[in-house]
Amino acid sequence: MTPWEPTETGADLVRMPQDEERELIEIELLLEGMHRLYGYDFRNYALPSLKRRIWHHAHAEGVKSISGLQERVLHDRSAFDRFVQNLSIPVTEMFRDPSLFRMFREQIVPILRTYPYIRIWHAGCSTGEEVYSMAIMLHEEGLYDKARIYATDMNDRSLQQAKEGVYGIEKMKLFTTNYLEAGGTRAFSEYYTAKYNSVIFHPFLRKNIIFAEHNLATDRSFNEFNVIFCRNVMIYFNDELRNHVHGLFHESLSHFGILVLGSKESIHFTEFSDTYEPLDRTEKIYRKIK
Secondary structure, eight states: OOTTSOOTTOOSOOOOHHHHHHHHHHHHHHHHHHHHHHOOOOTTBOHHHHHHHHHHHHHHHTOSSHHHHHHHHHHOHHHHHHHHHHHTOOOOOTTSSHHHHHHIIIIIHHHHTTOSSEEEEEETOTTSHHHHHHHHHHHHTTOGGGEEEEEEESOHHHHHHHHHTEEEGGGHHHHHHHHHHTTOOSOGGGGEEEETTEEEEOGGGTTTEEEEEOOTTTOOOOSOEEEEEEOSSGGGBOHHHHHHHHHHHHHHEEEEEEEEEOTTOOSTTSTTGGGEEEEETTTTEEEEOO
């Protein structure tokens, strides 16, 4: 019986202590094998959500145990690629949480105007919608030419879509609404060309964007940044990995650099909470002060 199968009576699932221990061992072996063989480290992801995703993928692959999934993933690179894709399901949209982008435009952009050069890192950029949102906003504020945006993710399939800048046309109504609520100053349709059921964003938006693969769990800092966006990524991490990533961001931010987190995240209860001051507690925007 797998942990997701009902009992013969149809009653609620009964889990024995040894079943839970066996499941935990299987998960640890799977993650350790992936790290040692492929270099992808999910060992410090929050267990409850990780467990759900593992079992969901096991069922999709038609295997009845995590050990069966481990055998497939470690012996078939395409199976591993599918697994990583499912573990890092992208949830994003253009100008997601418009109030955050409006606040950034009104309060952070004036600070950026004082810099001779602007470096921005979107960590965990997924399929790129947030990155293009930033490019559009900087363009409208006359700052794009002196900016360089680094967009990173560990999922190469998501990165490829981000590089192409192609999205479903059915999303444009929501994206347009978000853009206007975020303080957009032009017609949103000026930034893309529609073709059949898709739209492609204009190439000039990509000219100052560098897309690259980067794993927050295993890779190091690669530059100094004025702004770091990492929104709703660390909610999947345990405390140890969350502290590790905050250390990476602290090392990567310039003095008085801006850290933008997701609505469900906070700098509090980390080792670096006293090194930042809040600029907006609601939107979770902080400035590095030491």
